[in-house]
Amino acid sequence: MLPGPSVHDVVVLDRTELARGVILLGFYAPELAAVTSPGQFVMAIPPGGERAATALAIYEAQGERASLLFFVCGARTRELAELRPGDKLSLTGPLGNGFTLESARDVAIVAGGVGIASVLLPAQRLAERGARVRLFYGARNSELLVDRDRFASAGCELCCATDDGSFGHHGFITELLAQTDDKPDLILACGPSPMLRATALVAAELGVRAQLALEETFACGVGGCWGCVVPLDRASVQAPKFPKTGSGDYVHARVCKEGPVFWAHELRW
Amino acid sequence: MLPGPSVHDVVVLDRTELARGVILLGFYAPELAAVTSPGQFVMAIPPGGERAATALAIYEAQGERASLLFFVCGARTRELAELRPGDKLSLTGPLGNGFTLESARDVAIVAGGVGIASVLLPAQRLAERGARVRLFYGARNSELLVDRDRFASAGCELCCATDDGSFGHHGFITELLAQTDDKPDLILACGPSPMLRATALVAAELGVRAQLALEETFACGVGGCWGCVVPLDRASVQAPKFPKTGSGDYVHARVCKEGPVFWAHELRW
Amino acid sequence: MVSKVDLSVRIGKLELPYPTLMASGCYGSGEEFEAFADLSKIGAVVLKSVTREPRLGNPMPRLVSTPAGMLNAIGLQNPGIDWYLEHEVAKFAKRPCAVVGSVAAFSVDDYAYVTERLAARAEIAAIELNISCPNVGSEGETFACDPDLTGKVVRAVRAVTDKTLIVKLSPNVTDIAAIAAEAERAGADALAVINTLRGMSIDVHAWKPRLGNLTGGLSGPAIRPVAVLAVYEAARAVSIPIVGQGGIENATDALEFFLAGASAIAIGTANFTDPRIPERIVDELGAYLAARGLQSLRDIVGKANAGFGTPFQYEGDAG
Amino acid sequence: MVSKVDLSVRIGKLELPYPTLMASGCYGSGEEFEAFADLSKIGAVVLKSVTREPRLGNPMPRLVSTPAGMLNAIGLQNPGIDWYLEHEVAKFAKRPCAVVGSVAAFSVDDYAYVTERLAARAEIAAIELNISCPNVGSEGETFACDPDLTGKVVRAVRAVTDKTLIVKLSPNVTDIAAIAAEAERAGADALAVINTLRGMSIDVHAWKPRLGNLTGGLSGPAIRPVAVLAVYEAARAVSIPIVGQGGIENATDALEFFLAGASAIAIGTANFTDPRIPERIVDELGAYLAARGLQSLRDIVGKANAGFGTPFQYEGDAG
Ligand SMILES: Cc1cc2nc3c(=O)[nH]c(=O)nc-3n(C[C@H](O)[C@H](O)[C@H](O)COP(=O)(O)OP(=O)(O)OC[C@H]3O[C@@H](n4cnc5c(N)ncnc54)[C@H](O)[C@@H]3O)c2cc1C
Ligand SMILES: Cc1cc2nc3c(=O)[nH]c(=O)nc-3n(C[C@H](O)[C@H](O)[C@H](O)COP(=O)(O)OP(=O)(O)OC[C@H]3O[C@@H](n4cnc5c(N)ncnc54)[C@H](O)[C@@H]3O)c2cc1C
Numbered sequence A, B: 001m002l003p004g005p006s007v008h009d010v011v012v013l014d015r016t017e018l019a020r021g022v023i024l025l026g027f028y029a030p031e032l033a034a035v036t037s038p039g040q041f042v043m044a045i046p047p048g049g050e051r052a053a054t055a056l057a058i059y060e061a062q063g064e065r066a067s068l069l070f071f072v073c074g075a076r077t078r079e080l081a082e083l084r085p086g087d088k089l090s091l092t093g094p095l096g097n098g099f100t101l102e103s104a105r106d107v108a109i110v111a112g113g114v115g116i117a118s119v120l121l122p123a124q125r126l127a128e129r130g131a132r133v134r135l136f137y138g139a140r141n142s143e144l145l146v147d148r149d150r151f152a153s154a155g156c157e158l159c160c161a162t163d164d165g166s167f168g169h170h171g172f173i174t175e176l177l178a179q180t181d182d183k184p185d186l187i188l189a190c191g192p193s194p195m196l197r198a199t200a201l202v203a204a205e206l207g208v209r210a211q212l213a214l215e216e217t218f219a220c221g222v223g224g225c226w227g228c229v230v231p232l233d234r235a236s237v238q239a240p241k242f243p244k245t246g247s248g249d250y251v252h253a254r255v256c257k258e259g260p261v262f263w264a265h266e267l268r269w
Numbered sequence C, D: 001m002v003s004k005v006d007l008s009v010r011i012g013k014l015e016l017p018y019p020t021l022m023a024s025g026c027y028g029s030g031e032e033f034e035a036f037a038d039l040s041k042i043g044a045v046v047l048k049s050v051t052r053e054p055r056l057g058n059p060m061p062r063l064v065s066t067p068a069g070m071l072n073a074i075g076l077q078n079p080g081i082d083w084y085l086e087h088e089v090a091k092f093a094k095r096p097c098a099v100v101g102s103v104a105a106f107s108v109d110d111y112a113y114v115t116e117r118l119a120a121r122a123e124i125a126a127i128e129l130n131i132s133c134p135n136v137g138s139e140g141e142t143f144a145c146d147p148d149l150t151g152k153v154v155r156a157v158r159a160v161t162d163k164t165l166i167v168k169l170s171p172n173v174t175d176i177a178a179i180a181a182e183a184e185r186a187g188a189d190a191l192a193v194i195n196t197l198r199g200m201s202i203d204v205h206a207w208k209p210r211l212g213n214l215t216g217g218l219s220g221p222a223i224r225p226v227a228v229l230a231v232y233e234a235a236r237a238v239s240i241p242i243v244g245q246g247g248i249e250n251a252t253d254a255l256e257f258f259l260a261g262a263s264a265i266a267i268g269t270a271n272f273t274d275p276r277i278p279e280r281i282v283d284e285l286g287a288y289l290a291a292r293g294l295q296s297l298r299d300i301v302g303k304a305n306a307g308f309g310t311p312f313q314y315e316g317d318a319g
């Protein structure tokens, strides 16, 4: 059995600004890389003056190197963006339950914006084992459709969409998914909540099961504070075992602990 | 008449690390330089995420350039230390009442640690007009006796002391002052409060008048909050005009507004 | 910022071109800031509180910085009302903005006495009643921590002046709505919400409190969530205008207070960061309203629950 | 950190090797943090509060960050005492540290009922009475905001258990000393000071409160000065031990609480920053004491005024 999660003291190996405000940070982190499954995340412990840890998906995990891909959008990601090769950082993880890749042969992966950070690992694992992987990738503009080559070279077919029409379909990426004649047998998705909701609808219409990686504001990230819940069907295997309360037949599951990946049809949001 | 104080948007011209954690920042700031008198200070408006302005003496003020010399000791000075040539900063000032140089012909200037930042300007002005200027300069160690050459080339005679004996007298700088046979006709001092108190004692023994530039924690720096007071003899011309209260014959004067320079014999601390 | 939106507010009889007051004790009498800020672009300056007798104030240190805030314990240093009327008040006529007097005291009689004399002066546009100063603990209870005392003092003061009366409340209470309602019943024209929270900081090297007064008042962004809620609750309890304050640093912060129910705001600690903040807030408020096609600041006051969708998307246990 | 100083504390009948408790609601049942922290290096974990009936908790969002702090409104999500006793409590026996149960309720009877059943279990070393939760406002008054209610509930609970009873007080009051004294009189073995401050944050784009519950509890460094003063005042009013909490991030922060009069501390929000903080605090406390030649943490408890010199160096106006 693999060792479990822990606090990893890692060292920055490389830093690339993939687009304005989009940072890819690579680390020397052999232990973290070894135990990570696709869809899991870390809590990055603030290296400087900031006070709260930041939840970030594990983008790459191969050999001795793991990486994080993030958008600079507030104080914490700004602090992380200041790290340079040689700097130290502590990462708590890997955390959460990632994607269940099962024996799917034809997988559609839907990623919106920063959601791309959660889906490289599943794309690679699926492609490696011979599954067909289509990446439906949407962003505000072409510049923010970052790191497409890496997905292409991993063997993914790419379908892109931008809000401003600067690349690919002009509109929502879920519109492209809905138009596909070629039904996948599994859908994985990560991105902003409206995109995830749209993906869930399309998946239901197509009659395909979908797993969604949710984003929520976290405090602890490890299941200790119950601050990050989502209503989940009581029948789900992921549902925390609570007695029935209220009128709905759902419980509040922790996104950080029971998720972040949930089956779309089990969410009651 | 010179224009008064204002908020100056200045640009960093040069940055020198005089010793570990001791920063000299030069600015393009012609208006500020033009209106500054020796002993005045600015409130440096935080350029980044910090919240409170920092009181700093104006170190140099000549032509189009002014400078600040500071020790990195907390979050605010750490933020200022990150500025680089080309960066912008806003300085409110010049503020406060500086030294009264009068017609003194033989002046002893006592500076301890960061107090050095307040005394270059008076040293230069005095030397320019032909007065004899002796700098009694104390610090923890020789490395922290920064920028001595500039004082020497301004025409000062230097007497130094260090706490660890690594340069000059091993002990307090005020001990050197007390030993002088050659009585000055005016003493100016800036440094930590124990040094200022010692200077006041020595000055009284020598029978020489002394002006002390005090350091206090400031909030507004402009006299608006009464957070930075020192007990001052009611008879001082600097004393705020308040009716008598309590038993002592002193009032609370604002260090930032009525000071930061006070006559030693008028302080009731 | 060329938008022509209406930022004016009315607080009792006071008409202000801008909704920004400079909080008492944080802006001197305005004069201290005149070289650094355009006072014609602020609504009003609230003066440092004045008392019946002159006060030396607290021993130093009077200021300590704390995470995202600061503690102060000035102790109401002021020359007393006699001196103030004789030597200070005449100068206030020169300010290019309204000047609001602030009165502090340790008895109902003194509140009324000082208010009557100060309000009689034409230079003073309105009176703020500081019944919530936390830094003079040993000298009497804080009136604003008790509805009865609040009612008593406000009634006494109301009887001696027709000028606009703003009553400044304390956050150091369990139910600010009850105290707000009592202040309104007793005749307040407006409320200032909130004064500082009581706090303490200890020097762990010297083993003693950092403030000369031992305890002080906490202000700055750290207290903003407490202040926003206090305004929200007070606004639901009264129909008089509220001057919201506590940690406002920019227009976004200010908007939280307007949405919570404040008609105007006061800026205190942020003036110590940058004296240009009040003017910047006015500009940004104008831009915010203009961008949404709103004509007047009044359109957003108290609209914290007016958003699209409701904050309750599904059933939960508690309200 | 090889110093052999004594960091142990006694809280009622509870003997802990370290003075660090993990604050209720911030550390799950300890299990969630076991992979990241050495639980044998903490004093005790205080469990998330449990109620009589199961609770779904508040709607999302339940967390908002604020300057140097955060607001939370979890709404006491928990499976209820029946389920808890049947499925959860047995697991607590495995923890390498003491486990303190936390009880919340909306009536005196329910407090006693839940406490009696929970305290009967050997896995539970002591009971903390959460009479100060600010996030369930509509369901009843906060007991800790009223001395009479506090006395009533503590007496009722005291009657049903001999285990150590820690009563958790609210900062949302005017006079915490009075409530502390009443809790002691009613039989509390210790006090936890403080729970969160009530607060609100508003989204100025969406025009609605950021929390699903509208209001929440403010924690983190922002509230530390308020918490230190509350401990200082409570400690002067009682002779039972106090568990200080509110914004503790490191040993220096913790020392402020010990000097103010706390015998132990609890760490809440800081666990969300870095799970290694509790262990680091213990190490640094040991080093602090060793460097001063002190043998025991008890030597510094309540010594905030013991510094060289007195905080009053000259006459001022107010105490
Ligand atoms: C399981 C999980 C995995 C995540 N993985 C990643 C990842 O791999 N890469 C990544 O960049 N982020 C990821 N996030 C989101 C990331 O945690 C937040 O964006 C981060 O907390 C921002 O912190 P901040 O302090 O910089 O900004 P904050 O101060 O928290 O936010 C600043 C502003 O940006 C807005 N904002 C926050 N997040 C976003 C967003 N994603 N898009 C647009 N606006 C936003 C906020 O509403 C706020 O107004 C993940 C979140 C979760 C829960
Ligand atoms: C009128 C006036 C003029 C000043 N001029 C200068 C100047 O020219 N250059 C300069 O460097 N400073 C000067 N100071 C002091 C300077 O304002 C403070 O050092 C500054 O506020 C530190 O801010 P900070 O946030 O970096 O540190 P803080 O967080 O305020 O302090 C960090 C720690 O350092 C300690 N500390 C603070 N100041 C000092 C100090 N001077 N020496 C040793 N320890 C200290 C504090 O007690 C605290 O523990 C002046 C102060 C005044 C009132």
Ligand SMILES: Cc1cc2nc3c(=O)[nH]c(=O)nc-3n(C[C@H](O)[C@H](O)[C@H](O)COP(=O)(O)O)c2cc1C
Binding pocket: B219, B225, B227, C023, C024, C025, C026, C048, C049, C072, C074, C076, C102, C130, C133, C168, C194, C195, C196, C218, C219, C220, C221, C223, C245, C246, C247, C248, C266, C267, C268, C269, C270
């Ligand atoms: C240094 C200082 C002095 C203050 N003096 C007074 C005062 O004399 N009277 C008063 O009513 N409030 C006084 N206050 C409270 C402020 O007016 C204001 O209500 C409070 O600080 C909250 O706002 P802020 O967070 O924007 O500062 C003072 C605050 C500070 C920081």
Ligand SMILES: Cc1cc2nc3c(=O)[nH]c(=O)nc-3n(C[C@H](O)[C@H](O)[C@H](O)COP(=O)(O)O)c2cc1C
Binding pocket: A219, A225, A227, D023, D024, D025, D026, D048, D049, D072, D074, D076, D102, D130, D133, D168, D194, D195, D196, D218, D219, D220, D221, D245, D246, D247, D248, D266, D267, D268, D269, D270
């Ligand atoms: C997310 C969260 C959940 C909490 N839940 C509880 C709770 O269930 N019961 C309780 O007594 N206190 C609860 N608290 C309060 C903490 O136990 C603690 O008293 C408070 O947060 C102050 O300490 P801190 O600033 O170190 O977090 C909670 C606090 C947070 C931040």
Ligand code: FES
Binding pocket: A217, A218, A219, A220, A221, A222, A223, A224, A225, A226, A227, A228, A254, A255, A256, A257
């Ligand atoms: S963030 Fe704490 S339980 Fe999920």
Ligand code: FES
Binding pocket: B217, B218, B219, B220, B221, B222, B223, B224, B225, B226, B227, B228, B254, B255, B256, B257
């Ligand atoms: S710092 Fe405000 S009066 Fe001096």
